[in-house]
Amino acid sequence: MTDVFDYEDIQLIPNKCIVKSRSECDTSIQFGPRKFKLPVVPANMQTVMNESLAEWFAANDYFYIMHRFNEAGRKPFIKSMQDKGLFASISVGVKDNEYTFIEELKAENLIPEYITIDIAHGHSDQVINMIRHIKQHLPESFLIAGNVGTPEAVRELENAGADATKVGIGPGRVCITKIKTGFGTGGWQLAALKLCSKAARKPLIADGGIRTHGDIAKSIRFGASMIMVGSLFAAHEESPGETIEKDGKLYKEYFGSASEFQKGERKNVEGKKMFVEHKGSLKDTLIEIEQDLQSSISYAGGKDLESIRTVDYVVVKNSIFNGDMDR
Numbered sequence: 001m002t003d004v005f006d007y008e009d010i011q012l013i014p015n016k017c018i019v020k021s022r023s024e025c026d027t028s029i030q031f032g033p034r035k036f037k038l039p040v041v042p043a044n045m046q047t048v049m050n051e052s053l054a055e056w057f058a059a060n061d062y063f064y065i066m067h068r069f070n071e072a073g074r075k076p077f078i079k080s081m082q083d084k085g086l087f088a089s090i091s092v093g094v095k096d097n098e099y100t101f102i103e104e105l106k107a108e109n110l111i112p113e114y115i116t117i118d119i120a121h122g123h124s125d126q127v128i129n130m131i132r133h134i135k136q137h138l139p140e141s142f143l144i145a146g147n148v149g150t151p152e153a154v155r156e157l158e159n160a161g162a163d164a165t166k167v168g169i170g171p172g173r174v175c176i177t178k179i180k181t182g183f184g185t186g187g188w189q190l191a192a193l194k195l196c197s198k199a200a201r202k203p204l205i206a207d208g209g210i211r212t213h214g215d216i217a218k219s220i221r222f223g224a225s226m227i228m229v230g231s232l233f234a235a236h237e238e239s240p241g242e243t244i245e246k247d248g249k250l251y252k253e254y255f256g257s258a259s260e261f262q263k264g265e266r267k268n269v270e271g272k273k274m275f276v277e278h279k280g281s282l283k284d285t286l287i288e289i290e291q292d293l294q295s296s297i298s299y300a301g302g303k304d305l306e307s308i309r310t311v312d313y314v315v316v317k318n319s320i321f322n323g324d325m326d327r
């Protein structure tokens, strides 16, 4: 049995600062074939990402992953992004029609730079078969597979050909997997990431449970190359989703990809819907994340993200605050 802890249980220990200004600290990351300004990617969910945001993210050197819930829109999306000289990053599932979709992309020479296999339980033959199929037909695409929560799963998906794996089963803000099934990494996501990073030979994406900007630095410390963020990116001016007004305040909807709202039926529901207070401009949040991460790097005693990976830490069980207290 491993040590069990989560984001709120950990504090990173500062090292001597070597920069004169936090602006000297470089938050960029090479992820697959491209370099991005931040090691952070919005969740591939319908209330977090859409086509116009994808275009803005790509044009401004941020990583994005388009969701897979407008199946017919994916080919035109790839074409339109690439016609504009931007990278295409799409999601796929594992059902039979997705095999045909991959073959059609190859036949039509529509090669996305990034493909993400987006499944709740990624440690499965269905995902392994899809990894092999994609690698056979679109070997140039950088392939992310998930989600998983164990080192064995990371190893198997990497061995099948995944270029990166996504870690996180059930830690998400609108996730009810833990309650409905009793399984997952909810409540110990950071420890699960640490375990997975021992097995990983390729990049890991930490997915779910990020409640504060400091959690991004903690994810990097425990092995993530990229961090997927849902609720923190939802409910901005630019975010997709319905806006409502209540008691003079604006809120925007954020719902799970396995919620009844997404599925249109009450079958295998493992997600819920909530309204999140309107947060203003997403661009301002991205700038704040960059500044906070620059500050993290300076506390780590370095000039780039690598310096965070080796800092010491302490386990301060429940002594900061529980990020989910406002649920």
Ligand SMILES: NC(=O)C1=CN([C@@H]2O[C@H](COP(=O)(O)OP(=O)(O)OC[C@H]3O[C@@H](n4cnc5c(N)ncnc54)[C@H](OP(=O)(O)O)[C@@H]3O)[C@@H](O)[C@H]2O)C=CC1
Pocket (backbone or CB within 6 Å): 093, 094, 095, 118, 119, 120, 121, 126, 147, 168, 169, 170, 171, 172, 175, 177, 208, 256, 257, 258, 268, 270
């Ligand atoms: N990260 C997380 O913690 C979670 C994320 N999600 C998100 O919700 C969306 C829907 O996910 P998902 O339901 O996987 O996608 P799909 O509904 O596309 O299911 C994918 C395939 O896997 C099968 N499947 C799904 N779950 C299991 C399981 N536990 N055991 C065996 N087979 C399974 C499905 O069949 P069948 O439906 O017939 O079982 C289907 O054939 C995705 O975007 C996913 O990322 C959902 C839950 C957890």
Ligand SMILES: Nc1nc2c(ncn2[C@@H]2O[C@H](COP(=O)(O)O)[C@@H](O)[C@H]2O)c(=O)[nH]1
Pocket (backbone or CB within 6 Å): 043, 044, 045, 147, 168, 169, 170, 171, 172, 173, 174, 175, 176, 177, 207, 208, 209, 210, 228, 229, 230, 231, 232, 255, 256, 257, 258, 259, 270, 271, 272
């Ligand atoms: N169990 C479920 N997990 C879901 C669902 N929809 C999305 N997700 C996962 O959550 C993260 C985002 O987490 P957050 O804490 O940053 O809000 C997302 O990337 C998915 O992995 C769902 O319906 N059920």
